[in-house]
Amino acid sequence: MKRWAACISILTLAASCDVVRRAEPTATPVQQADVVTVFLTGNELGELKPCGCSGGQLGGFDRRAAILNSAPSQRRFVVDTGSFVAGQTEQDLIKFNMVIRALDLLDYDLVNLTEKDVELSRNLGLLNSIGSLFNIISAQQAADANVPTKFTKQLPLKDEPVTVTVAAFDAKSSPIDQIDRLFANSTAGQSVNILILTGCDSGVIDTIAKSAPAVDCLVCPADSDEPRIISEPNRKPLAFSVGRFGRYVCRLNITRAAEGKLKLDFQSLPVQEKLQQEPALVGLYRDYQQLVKEHNLVQKYPRFSPEGLKFVGSDACKSCHPYEYQQWQATAHAHAYATLEKVGSQFDPECALCHVVGMEYESGFISQEQTAHLKDVGCENCHGPGSEHVKTLGKTKTAGPKSSCLNCHTPEKSTEYAGNEQAYLKKIIHWQEPKAAGNVK
Ligand code: HEC
Ligand code: HEC
Ligand code: HEC
Ligand code: HEC
Numbered sequence: 001m002k003r004w005a006a007c008i009s010i011l012t013l014a015a016s017c018d019v020v021r022r023a024e025p026t027a028t029p030v031q032q033a034d035v036v037t038v039f040l041t042g043n044e045l046g047e048l049k050p051c052g053c054s055g056g057q058l059g060g061f062d063r064r065a066a067i068l069n070s071a072p073s074q075r076r077f078v079v080d081t082g083s084f085v086a087g088q089t090e091q092d093l094i095k096f097n098m099v100i101r102a103l104d105l106l107d108y109d110l111v112n113l114t115e116k117d118v119e120l121s122r123n124l125g126l127l128n129s130i131g132s133l134f135n136i137i138s139a140q141q142a143a144d145a146n147v148p149t150k151f152t153k154q155l156p157l158k159d160e161p162v163t164v165t166v167a168a169f170d171a172k173s174s175p176i177d178q179i180d181r182l183f184a185n186s187t188a189g190q191s192v193n194i195l196i197l198t199g200c201d202s203g204v205i206d207t208i209a210k211s212a213p214a215v216d217c218l219v220c221p222a223d224s225d226e227p228r229i230i231s232e233p234n235r236k237p238l239a240f241s242v243g244r245f246g247r248y249v250c251r252l253n254i255t256r257a258a259e260g261k262l263k264l265d266f267q268s269l270p271v272q273e274k275l276q277q278e279p280a281l282v283g284l285y286r287d288y289q290q291l292v293k294e295h296n297l298v299q300k301y302p303r304f305s306p307e308g309l310k311f312v313g314s315d316a317c318k319s320c321h322p323y324e325y326q327q328w329q330a331t332a333h334a335h336a337y338a339t340l341e342k343v344g345s346q347f348d349p350e351c352a353l354c355h356v357v358g359m360e361y362e363s364g365f366i367s368q369e370q371t372a373h374l375k376d377v378g379c380e381n382c383h384g385p386g387s388e389h390v391k392t393l394g395k396t397k398t399a400g401p402k403s404s405c406l407n408c409h410t411p412e413k414s415t416e417y418a419g420n421e422q423a424y425l426k427k428i429i430h431w432q433e434p435k436a437a438g439n440v441k
Contacts (some may be wrong), residue, residue, distance in 0.1 A: 014401070017156050017319035037071040038164055038194070040242050041249040042081030042112070043222045045093045047245035048102070048277060049285055051351060052343060054414040057246035059271050067249045067269050068106060077153045078107065080135035081196050081219055081242055084113040091297055096120050098288050104133040105280050108343050110151050111136040111167050112196050118147070131380040139168035139198055141193070155254070162254055162262060163191045170198040183214040189260055192216050192252075195237075205231060205239050216264065217229040217252065227268035238264060238306070247271055260337050286344065293347035301349045303362045310363040310387035311380050313373030320394060324379075327430030333377035337368075357381055374432040 041064070050057035064291040068078055084099040085092040102113055111134050113121065118140045121127040127145045129416040130136060138147045148165035153369070165180040183193040192217050197204065200220030208215055220230055227250050231239035241300065242250050253265040264405040314334075318325040328334055336355040349359065358364025363385065365374040380386050384400035409417035415426055 007213060020101070032252045033158045034255055036075045036077070036157050036162060036164075036254050038077045038079060038252040038254065039068055039071070039191070039221060040079050040081060040194075040252065041082045041246065042219075042242045044080075044099055044246045045083060045244055046085040046087075046092060046099075047247075048095060048098055048288060051345075051413060054415045055273070056415055057273065057412075059245055060277075061099075061246065062277040062281035063107065063271050063273075063275040064246065064249060065106055065281060066275040067251075067271065073107065075153060075155060077166075079110050079166055079194075080108055080111045082112040082117045085120070086115055088120070091292065093120070093124060094288065094291050094295065096124065098284060100126070100130060100133065102281060103283055105278075105284060108134045108337070109153060110135045110137065110166055112136070112166070112323035113140065113147065114198070115140045118130070118142055135263070137166065137168045137196075139170040139196070141175075157254065157256060159256060159260075160190055163187075164194065164254075165191065166196065168198075171204045171208075176204075176211055177211040179208060180214055183212075186214055186220070189262060192254055192262060192264065194219065197221070198410040200239070200241075205237070209235070209237060212328055214226060218356045229266065230267035238266060240266060243268065289344045289348065292349075298349045298352050298359065299366050301359055303360055303364065305362045306358075306385050306400045311358040311361065311365075311374055311385045312387050312390055314376070315373055316386060316390055317379050321379075323432055324430045328379065328428075331428050331430070333381075334429065336377045337375035354413065358385065361385070363387075381408075 005217070009251045045319045047059060049060040049062065054137055072232050080103055085096050111128075111130075111273065113136055118127065118138055121130055122142070127142065127147075131147070136147055137149055139149060139397070140147070149169070150165055152163055152165045154161045154163050163186065165183055165186060167179075169179060169182070179195065182195070183191070193216075194213050195208070195212075195213050195217070197220045198221070200218065205218060207222075208218065214234075215237045218237045220239055220241045222228075222241040225244045225247050227241055227243040227248050229238070230241045231237065240250065242248075248268045248270050251267045251269055253267070255263045255265070257263045314325065315327065318369070332339075337346060337352075338416075340351050340355050345351040346355075352365065353359050354377070356365035356376065357378040357380050365371050368375065381403050382397040384402045386398060389398045396397045405417070405421070408414070409424065411418055
């Protein structure tokens with residue numbers, strides 16, 4: 001009962017309480033004053049927010065706040081380990097800016113810049129100013145900017161404050177024996193030392209365990225969406241990855257055991273749909289949608305020509321296939337563009353791709369104004385571009401690039417699809433049985 005009360009008072013939202021309960025599986029409840037928290041995130045890879053295509057998706061900067069705020073600001077140290085975006089396209093650069101603004105709005109203490117983050121910051125002219133938003137570190141030594149390799153924060157733990165140092169290290173380019181020097185000033189029992197590694201095979205972990213006893217935690221690059229503990233149980237250092245796409249937040253609770261030794265407790269917390277959205281970050285996503293629109297990204301999407309065939313739009317099929325047309329119109333496919341409009345993502349090529357006809361092709365969807373006939377998931381998504389078929393009054397069979405259900409109903413966007421293929425197919429039956437061209441008017 002007591003825990004519930006504490007939970008409600010320290011969280012912005014009562015609904016996120018089970019996050020806290022999950023996070024503290026120990027038998028005796030930990031008093032606030034007895035614990036300080038390091039939060040670690042990273043590898044956003046451009047995923048600002050899940051698409052909302054089906055239920056149960058994790059992630060989103062707007063919901064991350066609810067987890068970070070579960071620890072009072074004086075008692076937490078919030079760290080991002082970098083890798084903001086996946087590529088270098090125009091959209092990636094917009095996202096890069098957005099991630100930086102998000103980390104600023106979320107009050108991050110420290111951000112590690114990977115080699116690619118440094119390069120993109122430089123290209124965007126941000127390398128020298130980004131450090132005014134939050135502290136930065138990097139293993140990457142930049143000649144044109146003074147980016148330190150470590151950062152220290154003191155947190156007020158009961159009896160004695162604890163000093164948490166986070167350093168970045170590239171084991172490929174620097175000798176391992178330099179690591180201990182990074183943590184030279186730390187005192188056992190009062191410090192927690194965290195090393196963010198750019199590469200992390202088991203050989204490196206073993207070597208660091210032997211030659212750099214000051215290291216308490218190793219953060220390794222992520223190879224899975226969910227954070228993962230890599231080291232053997234109860235071994236020091238605790239090696240883990242922080243996961244990808246912002247679907248989880250890692251939480252390291254630091255407490256003091258009876259003998260005065262510091263104890264670390266690692267948890268990974270899912271960023272669930274039911275967590276409250278932080279208004280400032282909801283606003284930031286709207287800014288992003290606006291920028292994507294202004295940059296005309298759908299129009300600029302790389303396109304190729306489908307073997308001389310053209311998309312003509314579902315309405316062009318109506319006159320000869322009135323039955324199929326009518327059946328199709330009653331399916332969710334026929335409203336897929338309106339769905340995007342409702343959430344403001346109709347100008348985002350990463351969304352439109354599966355919600356319109358032929359976006360990867362020259363004659364495909366460009367915009368509501370220029371190609372209104374190609375909105376929604378239409379006949380030609382599944383049957384291919386129809387120009388020849390229509391021109392020859394149906395004598396030439398439909399041909400050209402077609403999408404299969406699975407091309408769009410991926411495990412990520414359509415969590416229910418796998419295993420329910422027949423039920424999905426049944427919902428979109430629009431052909432007459434027996435399936436026959438003979439039924440065509
Ligand atoms: C070009 C991408 C694309 C293809 C190909 C595609 N779908 Fe869809 N499908 C969508 C989108 C987008 C929606 C969501 C529409 C909405 O609600 O706005 C959807 C929705 C659906 C729904 C409605 C789900 C519900 O909850 O009622 C069913 C059923 C469905 N699709 C079945 C299929 C089947 C079966 C195939 C293959 C024959 C298929 N889809 C191929 C994109 C696609
Ligand atoms: C890989 C293809 C694909 C992409 C890319 C995609 N969607 Fe979807 N979307 C789907 C499919 C498939 C469904 C239907 C899922 C289902 O019902 O199983 C859907 C459904 C939806 C729905 C309806 C959910 C509901 O409750 O009915 C929304 C909203 C949506 N998508 C928004 C987006 C946004 C926003 C983006 C971009 C950030 C996006 N989609 C990108 C395939 C896609
Ligand atoms: C989501 C994908 C999808 C969409 C959208 C779609 N179809 Fe189909 N269509 C199918 C599938 C799957 C079949 C069954 C094909 C098969 O088994 O050969 C089919 C069958 C048909 C058939 C019967 C084919 C035959 O061999 O007898 C016709 C005609 C047809 N569709 C026309 C249309 C028209 C017209 C539209 C738009 C108004 C449309 N379809 C939209 C997937 C789709
Ligand atoms: C001028 C009339 C006409 C129009 C317009 C038309 N069709 Fe057809 N379609 C036919 C006829 C006729 C057949 C039957 C051909 C046969 O018997 O082999 C047919 C057969 C089909 C079939 C089954 C055979 C095949 O080609 O796979 C599909 C699928 C189909 N049409 C889809 C479409 C789509 C999609 C459109 C719109 C882009 C469309 N049709 C527009 C006349 C038309």
